[in-house]
Amino acid sequence: MHVETPVARATTSPARLRQALDTDLSGPGRGVRSRLAAAVREAVRNGRLAPGTRLPSSRRLAVDLGVARNTVADAYGDLVAEGWLTARRGSATRVTDSMPTRPAQVLSAATPPGEPCYDLIPGNPDLTSFPRAAWLKATRRALATAPGDAFGYGDPRGRPELRAALADHLARFRGVYASPEHMLICAGVSHGLRILGGVLAGRAARSVAVESYGPESHRESLAAAGLRTLPLPLDAHGTDPVPPDHADAVLLTPAHQFPVGTTLRSDRRTAVVDWAGRTGGLVVEDDYDGELGFDHQAVGALQGLAPDRVVYLGTASQTLAPGLRLAWMVLPPRLLEEAVAAKGRIDSCEVLTQLTMAEFITSGAYGRHVRAVRRRYRARRNSLVAALAQHAPKVRVAGTAAGLHTLLGLPSGTEQQVLRSASRQGVSVAGLSQYRHEHSRHVMADALVVGYGAPSPTVWPQALSALMRILP
Known part of the structure; x- marks a missing residue:
């Protein structure tokens, strides 16, 4: 792949800089500041301006371009604030030292101008790691062995093969007390929450306590059933999960709180279970990434403490892919009939995916895949932490x-x-602020919620470099 020779680290003249920027910035008019800043960014990205390159003074460049000095100074200031350039009093303005560069061809030509190039939204997995060959093999086996009635309307709880496979898997790896008879397959966690919302509304429930910071989509799913959400208190140890006694249920992400990342302490796990026993309330556990623990033995599911008071929600969205639209609920027996009624009297989840997932689990392929992606994501986490220590301490x-x-x-x-x-x-x-419940009394400090799952292995180094450039 051809990359143009970087400009030398010596002082760059205005003429050489214009050559490196490869765009016409001369003449008066509005937009020179933004065009200059954009051209410098692109020149750094493509290697035409090497790390450490010394730029001409704002005065010299302004004279060369025929614009006001303040226009150039402001453009330089923007680039310093964004991390592309460095400037110290009494010293020259330079391209940030050790700034990673990349050839322009790294970005897909199909990416529309102005569209995000790097997906660092939390919760998105690396879709290029989907185990296509193993999944195809499981699909073929599932089709070959499926009974004829598997392709009928089916049990609204979902295919028995998948419920049995999941019950065994969750018991062994998440400590979930799961009976296949009390499990419900659903098309994603949001679908499961809508089903539960219907159950609670049918019991004349009015409110559900939720974490002060969490996915707005979860709150919307509950609101669609006419339920009010009450933000829980937050302190230095994370969420205080015990809701007021008048709440009918509480929704938590105890293993790895989303988006803050804390783990619910053991005393608080016990306290919320005691609340459910005392008040008759329901605990809803969203175990969205429970199988992706890195540094220690994964914290077991809360459901194991009180299977008769906790609804367990799990999903394949992060370990496999959200496009499968595959999630599951383990329900207390007393809620099963109402949950089936809220879902509908026929299975509304695609049958072949269920059969394939059952085969994928029982064959051991799912366990192998989870271990592989856990190693991959741990390596990304480590590279992110190392880059932060070096570039954004x-x-x-x-x-x-x-x-x-x-x-x-x-x-x-x-x-x-x-x-x-x-x-x-x-x-x-x-940004962390976008996850805050509008009625929460607690406002956390400014922060980014950075997902490191989505970029492919070839794009991840460039995505990490781009992230470093935006941090203060």
Whole structure:
């Protein structure tokens, strides 16, 4: 792959800089500042401006371009704030030293102008790691052995083969007390929450306590059933999970809180189970990434403490792919009939995927796949932490023990600025503030919620470099 020769580290003249920028910036008019900044970014990306390159003074470049000095100074200032350039009082402005460069051809030609190039949204897995060959093999075996009635309307709980396979798997790897008869297959966690919302509404429930920071889609699923969500308190140890006695249920992500990343302490796990026993309330456990623990033996599911009071929700979205639309609920026996009624009297989840997933689990292929992606994501987590230590040592890192995301604490008042910088540089990333419940009394410090799962292995190094450039 051809890469143009980088500009030397010696002082770059305005003429050489214009050659490296490869665009016409001369003449008056609006937009010179933004065009200059964009051209410098692209020249650094493509290697035409090497790390450490010394740029001409704002005065010299302004004279060469025929624009006001402030226009150039402001463009330089923007690039310094974004991390592309460095400038110290009494010293020259330079391209950030050790700034990674990449050839322009790395980005797909199909990416529309202005669209994000790097997906660092939390919760998205690397879709290129989907085990196509193993999944195809499982599909063939599932089709060859499926009974004829498998392709009828079916049990609304889902295929018995999958429920049996999941019950065994969850008992062994997540400590879930699961009977296949009390399991319900659903098309994603949001679908499961809509089903539960129907169950609670049918019991005249009015409110569900939720974590102060969490997915808005979960709150919307409950609101669609007419349920009010009540934000739980938050302190230095994470969520205080015990809701007020008038709440009818509580929704938690105890193994790896989304998006903050904390693990619910043992005393708080016991306390919320005691609340359910005392009040008759229901605990809903979203174990969205419970199988992706890195640094220690994974914390077992909360459901194992009180199977008659906890609904367990699991999903294949992060370990395999969200496009499978495959999730599951383990229900207390007293809720099963109502959950089936809320789902519908026929199985609404695609049968072949269920049969394939059952074969994938029982053959051991799923376990092997989970171990492989866990190693891959752990390596990405490690490279992210190492890059932060080198390039952004002031950024606070939290929530790294599991899953596909981590929390990066930012200096106060900088979250929106960093998000704007990310947008300009084609980095799709989330700010912590977007997950806050609108009625929460607790406001956490500025932070980014960074997902490191989605980029393919070839794109991940460039995505990581781009992330480093937007951080203060």
